[in-house]
Amino acid sequence: MVMGLLGHPAFAAENSSTPSRTLIIWFSQPEEMKPDAVDGFSGASVLQKYTPETGSTQFVAQLIQxxxxxxxxxxxxxxxxxxxxxxxxxxxxxxQQTNARPSLKTPLPDLSNYDTIYVGYPIWWYTMPMVIYSLFEQNDFAGKTIIPFTTHGGSRLADSLRQIARMQPQARLVTRALSISRNDVSGPDVPVQVEQWVKQVQPQR
Structure with missing residues (x-):
């Protein structure tokens, strides 16, 4: 069923009196570089406005949280x-050329505790990083609502929705995914944009 998702330290729900049924998985690789060194092939990995240690996808994941x-x-x-x-x-x-499947450092939490799973990633070389393929091929998201979000250098979602649907056919994939350009992610309007998007895609409990 297809409908219109993002750490170690890994788990933190703020000020919630009941267990959360939402998980935000995010992958982001901060880089040591100058702001003008990023290109559209690797996509946005670093959020320069804050610190070189804060990846763009990480920042969006925190807004979603x-x-x-x-x-x-x-x-x-x-x-x-x-x-x-x-x-x-x-x-x-x-x-990408070798179709690699990088090993995950830490297993996911028990997915049976979650109904809705946001998954965030940059776009590298016009597709998801290969570790995201590892994520979806090595874990069962059947029956879960998957809500993707990306940060990118021009490729938006690339082919990621099609690939996620292929790897997780038993999941409910929200195709109204969020994609934010690296040029915009540090802009003042992004928190409101993310807030409005979450209200549109977050299943009601």
Whole structure:
């Protein structure tokens, strides 16, 4: 059924008196680079306005968490990615060319505790990072509502909705996914944009 998703430290719901049924999985790779060094091939990975340590996808995931009071989970690979932009670009390209499936550093929390799962990722080389393929191929999201969101350098959602639907045919995929350009993610209107989007896509309980 297709309908119109984002850590270690991983789980934190703020000021919630009842267990959250929403999980926000996010993958983001902060980079050590100058602001003008990013290009459209790797997509936005770093949010320069705040600190080089805050990835763009991480920032959006935190905004979603404020709205949903969901649990945050940072998706990390067993082998860390390089922090230098050019080196990261080469690794991401090689992973795509070899159809790699990077191993996850930490298992996901028990998905039976969640009904709605946001999944956030940058767009690298016009598709999802290969670790997102690992995520969806190695875990069962059947019966869950998956709500994707991306940060990108021009590719928007690329082919990610089609790929997620292919890998998780028994999930309810929200196709009204959020995509924010790296040029806009630090703008003053983004928190309101995210808030309005969450209200549109978050299932009512």
């Amino acid at each position: 404020k709205q949903t009071l969901g649990d945050l989970f940072r998706l990390e690979t067993a082998t860390p990615y390089p922090r230098q932009h050019d080196a990261l670009l080469r690794v991401a390209e090689k992973e």
